[in-house]
Amino acid sequence: MQASKALIATCCLCAVLTGCKTIPVSEVSVTAPEIKVEGTTFDIFPLDYKKANAPETAVFESLVVAGLEKKGMHRVDATTTAPTYIFLFDYAVDMGSSFNYERRFVSLTYDPALQKPVQRLRLVSEGDSNKPMEVFPPIIKNAYSRFPASTGLTKIEVPAQ
Amino acid sequence: MKKIAVIFILTAGVMGGANAQSAFSNGFRMGQNAFNSASDNALKEKAQQMEWDRMRRQYGTPALDRLDALDKEAPQLAAELAETLAKVRADKAK
Numbered sequence: 473m474q475a476s477k478a479l480i481a482t483c484c485l486c487a488v489l490t491g492c493k494t495i496p497v498s499e500v501s502v503t504a505p506e507i508k509v510e511g512t513t514f515d516i517f518p519l520d521y522k523k524a525n526a527p528e529t530a531v532f533e534s535l536v537v538a539g540l541e542k543k544g545m546h547r548v549d550a551t552t553t554a555p556t557y558i559f560l561f562d563y564a565v566d567m568g569s570s571f572n573y574e575r576r577f578v579s580l581t582y583d584p585a586l587q588k589p590v591q592r593l594r595l596v597s598e599g600d601s602n603k604p605m606e607v608f609p610p611i612i613k614n615a616y617s618r619f620p621a622s623t624g625l626t627k628i629e630v631p632a633q
Numbered sequence: 634m635k636k637i638a639v640i641f642i643l644t645a646g647v648m649g650g651a652n653a654q655s656a657f658s659n660g661f662r663m664g665q666n667a668f669n670s671a672s673d674n675a676l677k678e679k680a681q682q683m684e685w686d687r688m689r690r691q692y693g694t695p696a697l698d699r700l701d702a703l704d705k706e707a708p709q710l711a712a713e714l715a716e717t718l719a720k721v722r723a724d725k726a727k
Contacts, residue, residue, distance in 0.1 A: 562703055
């Protein structure tokens with residue numbers, strides 16, 4: 473009994489000290505059955521040219537790349553090698569309802585051989601932070617750790633960094 | 634001797650009563666302050682919420698709207714990008 477109380481107290485203390493909180497994220501991903509992951513190649517580009525040179529764009533891109541490479545995909549330079557897939561992604565933060573900010577991340581996986589998209593992902597979360605660098609990294613990591621993941625609507629809880 | 638004891642008891646009673654009254658009024662004041670503060674906070678929060686909603690109605694959500702518009706066009710943009718990249722590769726191969 474004493475030990476369990478001590479354990480609970482330690483967990484509470486750790487949670488307080490590390491500022492642990494979860495970000496509920498609504499995820500809609502639609503994946504075509506023909507998508508292949510292991511051994512395929514890809515290149516990735518920002519969807520919005522206005523954000524192409526933003527520092528956070530480079531960070532989010534590297535997170536997506538890391539997630540895909542963990543799944544056995546390889547990034548190539550699409551100007552020299554034809555990739556299996558082309559990834560486009562974008563993100564935005566704006567005023568949401570209930571005195572919160574709405575944060576959205578979208579991505580599209582395009583198959584040049586089939587000439588059609590094979591996966592679309594849409595992540596939506598609401599919260600009090602409007603800082604992309606605070607909000608998106610855990611959401612992106614979580615979503616791409618399950619790539620190509622689920623089909624349809626899921627609600628994921630992402631631990632905040 | 635009995636008279637002295639009665640005087641002591643009465644004095645202690647009066648002092649105890651005064652202290653109890655003081656403690657009660659302090660507690661009452663603290664409670665009242667907490668209530669006022671909570672009520673102020675609730676009002677402040679409500680006012681901020683209303684201002685937030687008004688600004689959202691007035692300015693809209695241009696960043697989210699732009700994202701949605703681009704997301705809608707994404708398949709077409711990806712097709713165009715794939716075509717451009719193929720041309721670049723073909724040019725490089727020449």
